[in-house]
Amino acid sequence: MRKILLTYCLLIFSLGHAQQESMFNHYMFNTQIFNPGYVGSSQSYSFNLIQRNQWVGFDGAPVLQAISFSTPVESKRLAYGFTAISDKIGPIRNNSFAGDLAYHLLLNDNNRVLSLGLKVSLNSFNLDNEGLNLNQSGDPLFYAESVGFKPNIGTGIYYYTEKFYAGLSTPFFFENSELRQNRHFYLTSGFLISISRNFKLRPSGIIKMTSGAPVNLDFSNLFIYKDQFWLGANIRSTYRDLFPNQNTGGGFGAIFGVNVSNSFMVSYAYSYSLGNKTGVYNNGTHEIILRYNLRQVAKALIDSPRYF
Template structure:
């Protein structure tokens, strides 16, 4: 019963849009294209990333998110392009779709500055009528009709990066799309709301074989408290990285990265809730696989940290 109550509350929060709507990732540094279109092409080669997140293991209906993205520089690296597909399921709701990104890149002395635009199309569905209501009448107008919508939206961003530093600011979901067909006024009307993302990271050389890479992500969503992800990883011989992180009023995180080869990187994260949710779940798991194309034969490249 406690699990059902938790999921019902989460569903209500999602339906009324009083909270973050876009999928959440602990390894956001590997999925930057999802939040900032100006990231496209910033790695100066074709880069493909797959990521899967299993959140709040043990809670029925908890979020399950999968995404695949690919981006590349084009036209003498003056532009970047990127594509992403995603699926995000939470309780009675599911969102699947894709996005296309384009960025204009300005080369600078030590890095590049990019301006990006992103267009997305997604299908949102909510099986509201399947919820068993615990009331004497069994009637609630908010759960009378299922929702099924095809949504078009767009976002924009700016991104600067060099070999050791990156800084990005982006806004997503700028159109206030309706998510249902409710006719009971604003109290029953669910809508997409804008999301703002501020990201930054830096690589500090500590010794010959060690580098420290701190980074943060700050998320702002209308109707929800400001949220921050802060983490740091220690790279050992540019092959293995171990780290930890903290998400405000939500989780503590353990991070692991392995540079299997110059082209392949694997990442894993584990989140442990710091709220009362820790009594009902055994943590969140996230795994990432990145593959990079286009290495020139017999040319050794230093690892790209961002």
């Protein structure tokens, strides 16, 4: 009974409010998911895999998987890639498949690059009525069990140097009521601070905006040792309160990762949310990202180690 009631609450919340795209703790490692301008900035064949289990221990809690690939072409200016996302919460599943294309413009000889990106996607919505078992067949909310793939487009700009980046994007430009899909805007930025030969700091932040929902802020700071290990913390809140609290929500988190080799990295993040009733029933959110860069396709536009 408890499982049914909790799942039902999740369903009503998801359908009765403007849907927000999922926020990743590792946004600084895979901006491609929401900004196509990021594609090709590593100048290598890049594979990324993200697994996110939110509110662990909570029946019907959100579970998300995302995979992405990107590579520049031999000219170095053009790059392409794809992303696939599966986002499930209770009986609701959203799937998205997207192709990404970016053009990188070298602004001057000081390693400053501006990238313009385009995302073309297919998105679907599925509601498992049988999994609900709530005898709500007369409710119009339960009539549409699924919505076939609907096309959408998105755009993004991404400016980066050796030690700084900033981006602005909207991955889904057209809103779709059938898919409960609202237009989102993402503003990102981050930079690298060299403390000594072995230690660096990497602060970064993201602002997410959409109609019908509070503006979300996410700030992170990673402490990097010998370009191999990193440990950091992140804080998430709304624009009204920069510090998370029980009234407006938000949360805290920690990130730890390692470059296993020159090609492979793994990073783990744990976060805990405030300001929602689920906190009584769950053990926080766990997220892991795996990245594999095969090789450099062409001489990089920025000839230095990449931290973004």
